[in-house]
Amino acid sequence: MARRAGVSTATASRVLNRSAPVSEDALARVETAVRDLGYVRQRAQSVGARATGAVAVVVFEDMIHYWSDVFYSRLLVGVERALLHGEQELVVLTASRRARRPSLLRYLCGGHVDGVLLVGPRGDDSLPRLIRAAGVPVVSLGRPMAPGDLPYVDADNLGGAAGAVDHLLRSGRRTVGTIAGPPDMSVGADRLRGYLRAVREAEGPVRETVAYGDFTVASGEHAMIRLLELRPGLDAVFAASDLMAAGALRTLQRLRIRVPEQVALVGFDDDAVACRIRPLLTTVRQPVEEMGARAVAELLGQARGSGQDQGQVVMETTLVLRDSA
């Protein structure tokens, strides 16, 4: 394939493995090669013919995190339900190991599945683009970071975050900080943008205060300490995930700061942890099952040939009021 693409084998391997940056030009040439060569699946003569009877869900997560996050189980229940009345089997793959990318691409584009649903691909991942280049229907669950024409289904992370911060401000809080997720993930970037929009539109002396975490409990604990250093008098925190909110709560309780009396706290995700901690966590719920079902509908639409158009679907979130804010 490398020879055909006019790039070195090492470059082709870098493209597939994301092991190092490659130029746009090299990526484009590998893309063309993928389209032309054996990687391309043999499309059925009649567009829309059911070729393999299976739809793949590729989760960009290692097996352990995959199993510990209720998001994926809700999502797959939604996907399975949507496929129930069709003819397709659901096959699930996890993709954490960079070194395995060539074999993953070969499988997904080798005529073994009718379409691919990507869950949380990273912005620098060439896989979505290469699958699309091979002519395989593909939809991303979660907005891809890289600008492009990849169809996606996502929750309204920006609106959900802005709504959570609005709620804090309307209930009388004056100094709202945020624990943001990684800014190189769309879910991190969009929730931060929502916080910033709400704070900037607020009347009065609300000032932005941002600390970053990686969506884990431990990172929430540390980010909460950082927020208190940056803004000692803050009276509310919007955490971009429930796990980070749980970490923040741990820090606040260790410092004997009362929640919600002294500091109100809102999370995001309506994870199982939200009802395991006390006070019960106010949070933003995504319609995960519905997102899974909608992504399947988009995928089957592409497979039927009813538009390779850029389906970009953003679904509404709900603020779930409990005891922490």
Add this chain to the structure above:
Amino acid sequence: MARRAGVSTATASRVLNRSAPVSEDALARVETAVRDLGYVRQRAQSVGARATGAVAVVVFEDMIHYWSDVFYSRLLVGVERALLHGEQELVVLTASRRARRPSLLRYLCGGHVDGVLLVGPRGDDSLPRLIRAAGVPVVSLGRPMAPGDLPYVDADNLGGAAGAVDHLLRSGRRTVGTIAGPPDMSVGADRLRGYLRAVREAEGPVRETVAYGDFTVASGEHAMIRLLELRPGLDAVFAASDLMAAGALRTLQRLRIRVPEQVALVGFDDDAVACRIRPLLTTVRQPVEEMGARAVAELLGQARGSGQDQGQVVMETTLVLRDSA
């Protein structure tokens, strides 16, 4: 296919869907048809050639139970680790819906995977036999109920159960009852056989006392009531799963029967629940990750053609002593 098999379409459908009993003869004819017709995967010319680059794990469980049982996550971690150094991708399917069997069989035998690992197929399921008839390498995780030549990897359920009951007897208990699983599942049948063997080999007046459950907490609660009716003076219970043990504990605590002082309790599986209840549950641990890895090795052995021999592997269990016995 039905025409080719010389059976009615309804019969072929019954075979594939398990919707009603069919005769051995009809099953055999469908099997032959599967072997001959388009269901048969096109075997690579050279035996052992890697054809598709993927191995399928089929879990016979609905999506909700699948996600709530830590057994499957441990298993898939083991399977993935074993595939890590190979070239194969791991694709996971769940198979709970009877109506979907034809499409599942078509996928598994349609040249999309190099081998199939079946997790917990039921005894009356024709799928394992049909996959094997199609020449696709297949290994069962869990001993199949139907006598046959399906290679399998299983835990020593019989030995593990016998060891647990021996422990109860050696620690001075005299009247040991059991909460058994469904006797039409090998895991239920084997753990019951282990209990019976230990009780029958015991010296003194130990008498068998058996109540049945379906491996759930609620069934354990009810079975415990039944055991106390059958044998009011019992001083120990071996439950064939930790979930049933947790149910039994609930009943005992409601009746103010102290564990382990009045009744000792042992479970099976070393499920997460074993460390969530008080007293901490003494239980039997299966080497689940190792079983997954071993099943992969058996499967790849078959795919390489190094023996379609009946690999029947039984792996040792460990008694984990905690506070309940």
